Amino acid sequence: MARVHNWQIGREMEYLHEGARPQRQLAGVFDINKCIACQTCTLACKTTWTSGPGQEYMLWNNVETKPRGFYPLGYDVNILTALGPQRWEGDRYVGKTIFESAPAGERVLGWRPEQLDYAHPNIGEDEILGNVSQGGAFEDTHPQWWMFYLMRTCNHCTYPACLAACSRSSIYKRPEDGIVLVDQSRCRGYQECVKACPYKKVYFNAHTGTSEKCIGCYPKIEAGDASQCFAACIGKLRLQGWISTPEQAREDNPVDYLVHVRKMALPLMPQLGLEPNLYYIPPIHAPEPYLVQMFGPRAPEAVRTYRAAREDPVLKGLLVLLGSTSKIISKFSVQNDTAIAFDDSGTELVRVPVREPVIIRPPTDRLYQIRRENTT
Ligand code: SF4
Numbered sequence: 001m002a003r004v005h006n007w008q009i010g011r012e013m014e015y016l017h018e019g020a021r022p023q024r025q026l027a028g029v030f031d032i033n034k035c036i037a038c039q040t041c042t043l044a045c046k047t048t049w050t051s052g053p054g055q056e057y058m059l060w061n062n063v064e065t066k067p068r069g070f071y072p073l074g075y076d077v078n079i080l081t082a083l084g085p086q087r088w089e090g091d092r093y094v095g096k097t098i099f100e101s102a103p104a105g106e107r108v109l110g111w112r113p114e115q116l117d118y119a120h121p122n123i124g125e126d127e128i129l130g131n132v133s134q135g136g137a138f139e140d141t142h143p144q145w146w147m148f149y150l151m152r153t154c155n156h157c158t159y160p161a162c163l164a165a166c167s168r169s170s171i172y173k174r175p176e177d178g179i180v181l182v183d184q185s186r187c188r189g190y191q192e193c194v195k196a197c198p199y200k201k202v203y204f205n206a207h208t209g210t211s212e213k214c215i216g217c218y219p220k221i222e223a224g225d226a227s228q229c230f231a232a233c234i235g236k237l238r239l240q241g242w243i244s245t246p247e248q249a250r251e252d253n254p255v256d257y258l259v260h261v262r263k264m265a266l267p268l269m270p271q272l273g274l275e276p277n278l279y280y281i282p283p284i285h286a287p288e289p290y291l292v293q294m295f296g297p298r299a300p301e302a303v304r305t306y307r308a309a310r311e312d313p314v315l316k317g318l319l320v321l322l323g324s325t326s327k328i329i330s331k332f333s334v335q336n337d338t339a340i341a342f343d344d345s346g347t348e349l350v351r352v353p354v355r356e357p358v359i360i361r362p363p364t365d366r367l368y369q370i371r372r373e374n375t376t
Pocket residue numbers: 153154155156157160161162163180196197198199200201202213274
């Protein structure tokens with residue numbers, strides 16, 4: 001075992017391999033508050049990558065309803081239960097990661113789903129926690145009746161559990177972008193990766209006898225384009241870019257700004273120790289203890305920052321850039337109430353007004369010689 005630094009848990013931890021961060025790391029940010037669970041992202045991925053034999057059940061991108069939805073069944077409850085009660089002290093996680101809790105003779109604490117666990121990807125969809133009596137109506141806030149949508153793909157983790165568990169060394173992390181891939185020619189289908197990944201984002205293909213996973217749409221990434229699930233998002237809540245370590249964070253890098261500078265976008269279950277590279281702006285209406293369990297101790301502060309974003313020109317500007325281009329955004333700036341996105345070379349990708357202009361047209365249009373009636 002090697003000692004590596006995991007900034008998400010604020011300490012060093014044990015990992016199978018020496019820490020070797022890629023030259024740069026692909027990352028994504030999701031604003032949970034804007035998701036409508038249309039599943040366009042799910043279908044964009046499904047039709048692109050997993051329409052072949054043996055892939056029928058695979059959803060490399062899925063969107064589940066929390067707290068009652070899971071894909072596969074109970075994936076988060078199972079690993080958190082296996083890990084047992086653990087503790088944070090401020091920003092430092094003093095509990096054990098899934099690497100540090102591995103049973104004797106194993107590399108990772110994990111569990112392998114049964115086939116039927118994948119059978120109901122939309123279980124719990126739109127179900128709230130708690131019961132509403134017949135004839136009941138929501139008034140004001142409703143702390144005991146809540147739900148939110150959680151969009152999930154492979155996190156292309158800095159310390160991937162799938163990679164650590166693979167005894168064939170079939171799984172590797174690309175140095176140029178940090179994307180985690182399975183070498184299909186090496187894989188023998190032992191499924192140790194399926195068991196190890198706590199997010200359950202590696203899938204066994206019974207037709208080929210190998211494990212398969214999200215490839216980050218790497219041909220698109222190499223061309224500067226966002227992955228399919230990011231580019232297709234109807235809710236305009238996704239941002240794809242590059243993340244630095246906290247010490248190297250840049251204020252003009254949109255992912256760095258949301259994650260490191262404003263600390264408003266948080267990883268999913270950071271306590272597991274993988275340093276996942278997808279970040280979530282937490283929902284503003286879910287109970288704090290639930291959010292802390294899912295996104296770590298910074299969740300309440302992230303919600304407060306998000307609520308105050310409307311008074312914050314830069315944050316508000318960056319939020320309107322989410323979903324504004326199908327390209328990867330490397331830099332951004334906000335000037336004169338306009339948010340501007342740039343690619344790697346500094347070329348402008350898009351500019352978006354922070355405040356949508358309101359244009360009231362006169363009832364009589366002299367140019368077209370018509371009169372408009374307000375029929376609403
Ligand atoms: Fe591997 Fe799972 Fe991390 Fe993806 S999310 S890199 S499959 S451990």
